[in-house]
Amino acid sequence: MTPTARRPRTLLALLVVLAGTACDDPQGPSAGTVLRPASISFFDLDPAITLPDSAVAGVPVEVTVESYGDGCTELADTEVAASGLAPVLRPLVRVPAPGAEVVCPSVLRTLVHRVSLTFPTPGTATITVEGRRDPERTVQVESRPLRVVAAP
Numbered sequence: 001m002t003p004t005a006r007r008p009r010t011l012l013a014l015l016v017v018l019a020g021t022a023c024d025d026p027q028g029p030s031a032g033t034v035l036r037p038a039s040i041s042f043f044d045l046d047p048a049i050t051l052p053d054s055a056v057a058g059v060p061v062e063v064t065v066e067s068y069g070d071g072c073t074e075l076a077d078t079e080v081a082a083s084g085l086a087p088v089l090r091p092l093v094r095v096p097a098p099g100a101e102v103v104c105p106s107v108l109r110t111l112v113h114r115v116s117l118t119f120p121t122p123g124t125a126t127i128t129v130e131g132r133r134d135p136e137r138t139v140q141v142e143s144r145p146l147r148v149v150a151a152p
Contacts, residue, residue, distance in 0.1 A: 032100050035076055038067030038091035038113065040131030040140050047142045049129055054147040057122050061146075065091050065113045065129050071105025072096050078113045085125040085148065087117055119148040 040047040048066035055061045065078070072095060079090040091113040096102045119125050125146040133140035 032097050032102070033074065033094040034097045035092050036095055037130065037132045037139075038065070038076075038093045038111065039069060039134040040065060040067050040091065040129060040142065041133040042068040042108070043135065047129065047131070047140065049127070049142060049144055051127060051144060051146055054149055055117075055119055055125070056151050057119055057148050058151055060116045060118045063089065063115050063117055063127060065089060065115075065131075067091055067093060067111045067113060067131065068134070069093055069095070069109050069111060071107050071109065072102060073109055073111065075111045075113065078115050080115055080117070082117070084121065085119055085123050086128070087125070088128045088130060089113075089115055090130045119146075122148050122150040124148070 040049075045068065048064075050064040052061050074094040076092040076094045078092065081088040081090075093111065096104065117127070125148050126143050127146055128141060128143045131140050131142075132138070
């Protein structure tokens with residue numbers, strides 16, 4: 001095999017290694033990253049917010065929100081501003097800091113943000129999720145009703 005024939009294979013192997021380690025950082029997964037609102041809507045993918053059909057006052061329920069990102073997008077906390085029957089969820093992700101010299105694999109990842117909510121009283125709760133809509137990079141706000149019943 002000639003040296004010229006080996007070069008494409010060597011280059012391909014190097015790219016595979018770089019893609020697999022592009023977001024690895026010896027200082028930890030959060031070094032060189034910043035928090036930002038999660039992309040809860042991406043092109044024609046509508047926000048995926050999952051909650052139960054109903055809840056019982058005083059009993060925790062799980063709510064999930066899916067977000068989207070590339071190979072360097074990391075799941076972060078979800079901020080919860082709870083106010084009785086009107087919680088506001090702000091799912092967050094970590095992304096490379098502006099100006100960071102990283103190569104991110106161009107893949108679409110789905111990240112699942114899980115939150116446990118407890119409603120103090122019966123009634124109709126309104127769960128609001130604030131995130132981003134990409135690729136437009138605009139604010140996306142979605143609300144879902146949840147019937148909260150009294151404990152038996």
